[in-house]
Amino acid sequence: MNYKDPSRRHRHHFLVKRLEELETARRELLLQLEELDAQKNAIQLEFNELQNVDAPISSLPDEVLGMIFETGVLLDDLPKSQFATLVSHVTHSWRSIALTTPRLWxxxxxxxxxxxxxxxxxxxxxxxxxxxxxxxxxxxxxxxxxxxxxxxxxxxxxxxxxxxxxxxxxxxxxxxxxxxxxxxxxxxxxxxxxxxxxxxxxxxxxxxxxxxxxxxxxxxxxxxxxxxxxxxxxxxxxxxxxxxxxxxTAHLDWIKVSFIHRNLHAFRYLQSLRLVCFIDNENDHALLAKALNSMRALDYLELDLTEEVPDLPALTQSTIRFLCLRINQNHHGRATQCFQAVSLKTLAIECELSESEMGFDLDGSSQAGFPLLQHLVLIDITINRLELGAFASRFPQIRRLTCQGYDPGFEMGHVLDAMGAGAIERNPASAAEVSLHWKKLHTIAVSGPNAALGVPESQTASQLNALQAASIPAPRLGVPDSQLNHLVATLQAAGIPIRRLMLPPAFITHADGGMMTSLRKLVEVEDFSLDWPMPFEYSEQFGGASVNF
Structure with missing residues (x-):
């Protein structure tokens, strides 16, 4: 620009030169900052490496760190499907170990x-x-x-x-x-x-x-x-x-019987089977009978069967020792007589519905179909339908009785009363009639609805601990359970050789001390346990886990 005033021209040249000097200084500062950042990053990296070397986990072998990860992803409150997210929030070295540990993936x-x-x-x-x-x-x-x-x-x-x-x-x-x-x-x-x-x-x-x-x-x-x-x-x-x-082990839920029969070669060596199926014709019933008889190693069976055809022959299986039975029949069939298992030691029956609604007819020859039965488990049985007399007539040779109640207030006292203890106290002459049933029964186990089949005891215990931690009041002891010692003594005098009671831990903890002392003089008292195999516990471990990719 042509400045007429020499002073303005001089000032212009000065400002241009000063701007150039400032820009040069700025560039030098940026270069210095970059150099300082590089030095800082290098020092930080060395510092982190030294810190990692001295970190507590650095002294652990890679195998141990892998085992820690594996244990962590199996915790109940962390679905295994979230494992990838967990891996991304740990140290680089530990993450590298996780990525190269096959069993974690x-x-x-x-x-x-x-x-x-x-x-x-x-x-x-x-x-x-x-x-x-x-x-x-x-x-x-x-x-x-x-x-x-x-x-x-x-x-x-x-x-x-x-x-x-x-x-x-x-x-x-x-x-x-x-x-x-x-x-x-x-x-x-x-x-x-x-x-x-x-x-x-x-x-x-x-x-x-x-x-x-x-x-x-x-x-x-x-x-x-x-x-x-x-x-x-x-x-x-x-x-x-x-x-x-x-x-x-196989769990087949509403799979057609024809599929099972067509692929018997795959199921030949099953030891545990959970089967939910629908039978609406005689051919499917025959195929199911053949399939069960071909499983010569079968030891455990859960059968949830819906039948639409009346008067079908009994299903038979000669090797199973544990059977959980739920038969839904629309033609008033005899559910407990539709299955025969000569080696059966433990029978569980779903009782949420009444016997008539489920088709259960407990009449018939004594313990027919299950000559070796020792342990009877009644699941989801209700207080108002606790008709144990029918079960006693049908299964007189059992040595153990387990009742898992459907009602939250279900207690041992209800079972002992249904066995005749209350009736004997009111009318001692009825003791002779009671003594005709369950002459070998020595163990009775009772619990509320939290101890259903398929729920691990550890889970039930954790639920109890959670209630106690939340300061929730202990279950109220009903009148029958406040006098367990008298009820047990009455049944023993009537000829039922009860030697052991298995009760919920919460009851044992909060029951009256004097009553429990008297009760322990009559029988052994233990925490409730189903004493039932859990072959499907592994498959249920991730039952609620899913990943929406």
């Missing part, structure tokens, strides 16, 4: 969620198709990462919410997921396909279960009857065609 969760695609639609709307594709792609990516990190370790596979519609429209993305699982199926230790329609269960099983499964120990196949498809599945190959030498 051996559980594959695949949950399609509730897509609710339209039924029987040849085409679906683009947004639904894109959402399904993205869901399947993400599931495949996560499954691939877990399968890779699990190396050669045995794997557990959980698949939920599959329907015919998802399988029809899944395309290449679904095929990739099936291929991933199929490729690694020889490492499968536990397989769960639940909350699916029948077609999807059988199709999925066919797709992924056609390789040898030398490690497979347990399967859980379940149909959601509210989603069930009317489409009949036509198999192209059998389920687990290469045999399953180690498969000893």
């Amino acid at each position: 051996n559980t594959i969760f695949w949950d399609l969620g509730r897509q609710f695609l339209p039924e029987d639609a040849e085409e679906i709307e683009e947004p639904l198709r894109v959402a399904l594709s993205q869901n399947l792609q993400k599931a495949a990516e996560i499954a691939s990462a877990f399968l890779s990190r699990s190396s050669s370790a045995p794997i557990d596979i959980y698949i939920r919410h599959l329907r015919l519609e998802e399988l029809k429209h899944g395309g290449a993305d679904l095929a990739r997921m099936f291929e991933l699982i199929h490729t690694h199926f020889d490492r499968c230790r536990y397989l769960c396909i639940q909350d699916a329609d029948r077609w999807a269960v059988e199709k999925t099983a066919e797709k992924i279960c056609c390789r040898p499964a030398p490690l497979l120990r347990s399967i859980d196949l379940g149909v959601n009857i509210f989603w069930d498809s009317e489409v009949e599945f036509v198999p192209s190959t059998s389920f687990l065609p290469c045999g399953t030498p180690r498969l000893n």
Whole structure:
């Protein structure tokens, strides 16, 4: 710029030079800051490394750190499906150990969620198709990462919410997921396909279960009857065609009897079976009978059977020692006589409904069908339907009686009173009649609804501890339980050789001291225990866990 005034021209040159000097100084400062940041980062890294070296976990072997992680992800209050999130919040070295510990990545969760695609639609709307594709792609990516990190370790596979519609429209993305699982199926230790329609269960099983499964120990196949498809599945190959030498536990929920019969080779060596099924024709009943008789190693059976056909022959099984029975019959059949097990030692009967509503007819020959029965377990029995006389007539040779009440106020006193203790006190002449029943009964166990079959004792104990921690009052002792010593003495005098009572821990803790002292002089007193096998406890460990990929 041409300044006419020399002083302004001089000032202009001065300012330009000063701006250049300041810009140069600024650049130098930025370079110095970058250098200082670099030095700080290097020093911080060295400091962190030294701190990690002296950290308490640095002295632990990698194997121990891996075991700590494995224990942590199995805690009840942390679903294993959240493990990846947990791993991202630990130190780098510990995270590296976790990523290279195969057993921490051996559980594959695949949950399609509730897509609710339209039924029987040849085409679906683009947004639904894109959402399904993205869901399947993400599931495949996560499954691939877990399968890779699990190396050669045995794997557990959980698949939920599959329907015919998802399988029809899944395309290449679904095929990739099936291929991933199929490729690694020889490492499968536990397989769960639940909350699916029948077609999807059988199709999925066919797709992924056609390789040898030398490690497979347990399967859980379940149909959601509210989603069930009317489409009949036509198999192209059998389920687990290469045999399953180690498969000893199966939970089959609303699976067709024809599927079980068609694949008897897979279930031949079962030791524990939980079966929920529907019988609406004589052919299915015959197939079920044949299937049960072919399982020569079966020791434990839970049978929830709905029958629509009256007067069918009794189902028989010669090896089981533990049977949990729930028979729903619409033709007033004799539920306790529809099954015969000559080796049975323990029988559990679901009693939430009344005997007549369930079809239970306790008449008939004494202990027919269960000649070796020693332990009778009555589940969800109610106070107002505690008709033990019928059970005593039907099963007179038992040595143990366990009653798990449906009512919160269910107590030992109600059971002893129903056995005749109250009647004898009111009318001593009735003692002779009572003494005719249960001449071998020496142990009685009673609990409220918290100790149902399938609930581990540790869980029941934790519930009790939680109530105590919350300062919730102890259960109120009813009048019958305040006089247990008198009721026990009355039954012993009537000829029932009671030697042991098993009571809820809360009752033992809060009962009257004098009454308990008197009671212990008559019988042994122990904490309540079902003394029942828990073959499905492993499968129920993650029963509520799911991952919506």
